[in-house]
Each structure stands twice: as C-alpha cells, then as structure tokens.
Amino acid sequence: MTFLPTPRLRDVRLRHARLLLATALLPLAAPVWAETPNAPAQTSFAHPADPTKGGAGGRIIRVTTLAKDGPGSFKEAIEAKGPRIVVFEVGGVIDMGGTELVIKEPFLTIAGQTAPSPVTLIRTGIDLHGHDVIISHLRIMTGAMDKPHFSGWEPDAFSTVAAHNVVIEHCSFLWAIDENMSASGPRFTGKTVQDWRAGTSHDVVYRENLAAEGLAFASHSKGEHSKGSLIHDNTTNITFYRNVWAHNVERSPLVKGGAQVAMVNNIIYNPGHRAVHYNLMALEWAGHDYVTGEITAVGNVMxxxxxxxxxxxxxxxxxxxxxxxxxxxxxxxDRHGLPLPMFGRYGETKAKLITSDKPLAKLDGYTILPSGDVETSVLSSVGARPWDRDPQDIRVLFFVAEGRGDIIDDEKQVGGYPHAAEKRAPFVEAAWDLTTMTPKNGAYPGQKVGAQEKLSDRDKAMRQGGV
Structure with a gap:
C-alpha cells in the first residue's frame, strides 16, 4: 500500500474547504450531479451493473403519512408482499418511538428522492433480512432516546442480516448505538466455506452514503460503542464506493474473518482508535478452519x-x-496534514498481512478518482438528497471539509432530533423514469440553487450586505 506525500496538503485542503463552502455542496451547479437544469440529473461516476433491480416493474406504493404505522405508512409499505416501488407523497420526520424496522419481503425499491422534502426516520434502525432491495435517499437518525447507560437499546442505523443482492445508495446514517451501516448475518451456516458464504450477507453495495457520529458512551450493553461499519465473518462481495465515515471511534470498516470487501474512493474522517481493521477472532472460530479475508482498497482518504x-x-x-x-x-x-502509517496491528497473534500485486475484487466499470481529488468530489455528492440537504448533514459535511467536529455520546450534543415541517406533494408517475427512479425533466423535488450552508440570521444578513 502506498502513501502519496503532498508537500502542501494543508493548503490544498483549505482550498478544498473554501471550494466546498462556495460551490461543491451545490449539486445543481456541479457536473457531479447534473449536466444542465433540463437534462436528466444523474451521477457522473460510473460503476458496474448493480446486483439487483429491486422492485422494478412492481406496483407503486405511496407513503402518505408520517405516522409510524398504519395505512399509508412507511412501515406498511416495506412490509407489503410482492415486487414494489415505495414512493413518498409526504416529507418530514417519521418518529418510530424506539421500534426497529425489519424488511423481510424481497424485490423492493425505496425511493426517498421522490419525496417533496427529506424523509428522516428517527428513534429507529432498519434490519434488512430479504434480498433484491434498493434503498435510496433516506435519512436514519437513531439516537440514544434518553435511555440509561448499558440499558441495551442498541440498534444499528442500518444493517443487512443474511441479505443478498442489495444496493444502499445516497443515504445518511447518524447516531447509531451499534453500527451505522453494516453487512451481517450468521457466521457459520452449513458445513463448507461455500455454505457459510451463502448463508450470510453477500453481494451488497454501499454507494454515496454518510455514516457519521456513532454514539460512543450511550445505551449499548458493552459500554463505548461508536462504530462505523461491521462486515461480518464470511460475508462476500461487499462494496463501499464513495462513502464518508466521520466521527466513529472504530470500524470504518471492521472486516471480520473470511470476509471479502472492496473499498474505492471513500473518506474516513476523525476515526478514534481504529480506521480500517481486520480481525478473525480465535474465540469466535473455535472448531472451524480459518478462512483468509480479502480487502481491495483503492483511492481512499483517511x-x-x-x-x-x-x-x-x-x-x-x-x-x-x-x-x-x-x-x-x-x-x-493526521489533523495537521502529516503522513500517518499505512499498516499496524493490535494483538500479538499469528495473523499475517499477505499483500497482492493485483486487485482481489473486480474493479472494472468504476470511475476511480486519484486520491487527491476524492475529498472535494465525494463531499459534494454524498448522503441523502444532496440537492436538498438536511441541516445535520450540512453540519457534518462542512465540518469534515473544515477539519472540525467530534465523536459524541448523545444526539443532544449536536442539537438533537430534527423537527422538520411536514410537506406534501403528489407523486406523478408519468414524470418519472420508473426504471432508474429519476425525474424525466432532471429536476428533483426540493432542488435548491445556492450554497447549502446552515447560517444564523446574522450570517445571512452579512452575506446579503446587511448589518
């Protein structure tokens, strides 16, 4: 693994921060998001064909209420049977009140981009047990919910559980009590390695997601548990492309025994004790032959x-x-732009790092940026609805650009749960390409012009030349 020194990295990063503050969080004006206002808005970063089409071709289910359950609710839509595309005729906050959501029914597309304003799920997490699922442009803010320390409220913001053929793209995951976004499932199912890999999560793509501020000392039964992503033992073909992990103590990601992971053009900011790490634990593999894990990492920035x-x-x-x-x-x-080592270890064990001279995962079809271009590019497009960002996403991304922010214990340290006003607008099926779930005129609901900064009244007056 190579480190590319940059003599004036701090100056470059400051220039990048200024650029982001002025324009890079402007998807409408940036070629990253849309070529012209009237052209179909699309990411310009190529990637291989996805492992699923989700619910394409299925019936349209409209979410019409912000209630946590019942007719027209998001919960009712994800629990419905058969191929389906979930769209939103309401935007705002869905408060699940501590009830976790479970997706078991396959052939599902969740299109948060169709909502009139951002859809944010709070006091919850999603466990995906099914297959052939695409989730786009949702925000999940789990939070501690004032639960006592060690009390056992410990959901992931999002995790696959023995799921396969899954795409999670342009979502924002904040304040998880366990991991923010993971691929998990049973460690050993059956008798062979092939059985083990078939019985847990596989063929999962995480693309353009924000996984930030996993809560450190909150309600998890193990105590400190600010974690980014857990990629469990024997999971395979797990891909992270153009994601941001920010302010997590560990696991950005943690890859467990025998897992196979590709990481391309991701950002890891302010990791605490570990960034990327691999661990096949003898205590967990007792009685089973070890399987060598695989990580392919290209063009990432820590x-x-x-x-x-x-x-x-x-x-x-x-x-x-x-x-x-x-x-x-x-x-x-480091925080001052000085180089950090590429490799270290924890535990005096027999584990070996076996370097390869060629990728261990297929990288054909990806637009792979040089690592020096990753920060500006990824911060401009990552997370839910980059054309219509939520204030908390703006805060996190601007802080990454500015070299600010901290690992936190409770969502109240950064303002607490959102209270966005409910917004409504009909979903007009004829206005959308239902194959790609993009608007035919290129204009997404809520699309904004101008820098998406979170400004105080005084700052706004100063920007407008007032006093």
Whole structure:
C-alpha cells in the first residue's frame, strides 16, 4: 500500500474547504450531479451493473403519512408482499418511538428522492433480512432516546442480516448505538466455506452514503460503542464506493474473518482508535478452519481529527486469521496534514498481512478518482438528497471539509432530533423514469440553487450586505 506525500496538503485542503463552502455542496451547479437544469440529473461516476433491480416493474406504493404505522405508512409499505416501488407523497420526520424496522419481503425499491422534502426516520434502525432491495435517499437518525447507560437499546442505523443482492445508495446514517451501516448475518451456516458464504450477507453495495457520529458512551450493553461499519465473518462481495465515515471511534470498516470487501474512493474522517481493521477472532472460530479475508482498497482518504489517536494507521490487523490485501493510491494524514502509517496491528497473534500485486475484487466499470481529488468530489455528492440537504448533514459535511467536529455520546450534543415541517406533494408517475427512479425533466423535488450552508440570521444578513 502506498502513501502519496503532498508537500502542501494543508493548503490544498483549505482550498478544498473554501471550494466546498462556495460551490461543491451545490449539486445543481456541479457536473457531479447534473449536466444542465433540463437534462436528466444523474451521477457522473460510473460503476458496474448493480446486483439487483429491486422492485422494478412492481406496483407503486405511496407513503402518505408520517405516522409510524398504519395505512399509508412507511412501515406498511416495506412490509407489503410482492415486487414494489415505495414512493413518498409526504416529507418530514417519521418518529418510530424506539421500534426497529425489519424488511423481510424481497424485490423492493425505496425511493426517498421522490419525496417533496427529506424523509428522516428517527428513534429507529432498519434490519434488512430479504434480498433484491434498493434503498435510496433516506435519512436514519437513531439516537440514544434518553435511555440509561448499558440499558441495551442498541440498534444499528442500518444493517443487512443474511441479505443478498442489495444496493444502499445516497443515504445518511447518524447516531447509531451499534453500527451505522453494516453487512451481517450468521457466521457459520452449513458445513463448507461455500455454505457459510451463502448463508450470510453477500453481494451488497454501499454507494454515496454518510455514516457519521456513532454514539460512543450511550445505551449499548458493552459500554463505548461508536462504530462505523461491521462486515461480518464470511460475508462476500461487499462494496463501499464513495462513502464518508466521520466521527466513529472504530470500524470504518471492521472486516471480520473470511470476509471479502472492496473499498474505492471513500473518506474516513476523525476515526478514534481504529480506521480500517481486520480481525478473525480465535474465540469466535473455535472448531472451524480459518478462512483468509480479502480487502481491495483503492483511492481512499483517511484524515485524522480531534479524537484520532496519534500515529493511527490506515489499516490495522488483529486476531489469528490472515488477510490478503491489495492497496493502491490510498492517503492517510493526521489533523495537521502529516503522513500517518499505512499498516499496524493490535494483538500479538499469528495473523499475517499477505499483500497482492493485483486487485482481489473486480474493479472494472468504476470511475476511480486519484486520491487527491476524492475529498472535494465525494463531499459534494454524498448522503441523502444532496440537492436538498438536511441541516445535520450540512453540519457534518462542512465540518469534515473544515477539519472540525467530534465523536459524541448523545444526539443532544449536536442539537438533537430534527423537527422538520411536514410537506406534501403528489407523486406523478408519468414524470418519472420508473426504471432508474429519476425525474424525466432532471429536476428533483426540493432542488435548491445556492450554497447549502446552515447560517444564523446574522450570517445571512452579512452575506446579503446587511448589518
């Protein structure tokens, strides 16, 4: 794995921050999001064909209420049977009140981009047990809900559970009590490695998501548990493309024994004790032959923040099992722009890092940016509805650009749950390409012009030349 030194990295990063503050969070004006206002808005970053079409061709189910359940609710829509595309005729906050959502029925597309304003689920998390599912442009803000420490309220913001053929794109996951976005399931199902891999999550794509501020000392039964992503033992073909992990103590991501992961053009900001790490634990694999894990990492950026341990490596190896690794053009710097090591380990065990001279995962079809271009590009397009961002997403992304922000214990430290006003608008089927779930005229609901900054009244007056 190589480190590309940049003599004036701090100056470059400041220029990037200024650019972001002025224009980069402007999807309408940036070629990253739309070529012209009247052209179909689309990401310009190519990627291989997705492992599923979700609910394409199925019936349209309209979400018409922000109630947590009942007729017209989001819960009712995801629990419906048969191929279906879930669209929204209402935007705002869906308060699940501590009830976690479970998706079991396959062939589902959830299109948060159709809502008149951002759809935010609070006090909840989603566990996906099914297959052939696409979820786009949702926000999930789990939070501690004033639960006591060690009380056992510990949902993921989002996780697959032995699911396969899944695409999670342009979602924002904040304030999880367990992980923010994961791929999980049983460790051993059947007698062979092939059985194990078939029985847990596989063929999962995480693309353009924000996974931030996993709560550290909240209600998890294990105590501190600010975690980004857990990629469980024997999961395979798990892809992270153009995501941001920010302000998580560990697991950005943690790859467990025998798992196979590709990481391309992601940002890891302010990791605490570990960034990327691999661990096949002997305590968990007792009686089973070890399987070598695989990580392919290309064009990723790790940048230290206020809580990042001095000298933290990009990749750390723990446990007993070996890791095959291919790395190219990855950067790791501390909060001052000074280089950090690429590799370290925790635990004095026999685990070996086996470097490869060629990718271990297929990278054909991806637009892969040089690591020096990743920060500006990814921050401009990541997360839910980048054309119509929520204030908390704006805060997190601007802080990443500015080198600010902290690992937190409770959502109230950063303002607490949102209270967005309900908005309504009909979903006009003829106005949308139902294959790609993009508007035919290129204009998404709520699409804004101008920098999406969160400004105080005084700041607004100053921007307008007032006093």
């Amino acid at each position: 940048r230290g923040g206020n809580q990042t341990d001095p000298g933290l490596p990009f990749l750390m190896l723990g446990g007993d099992g070996d890791l095959a690794f291919y790395g190219k053009d990855n950067r790791a710097v």
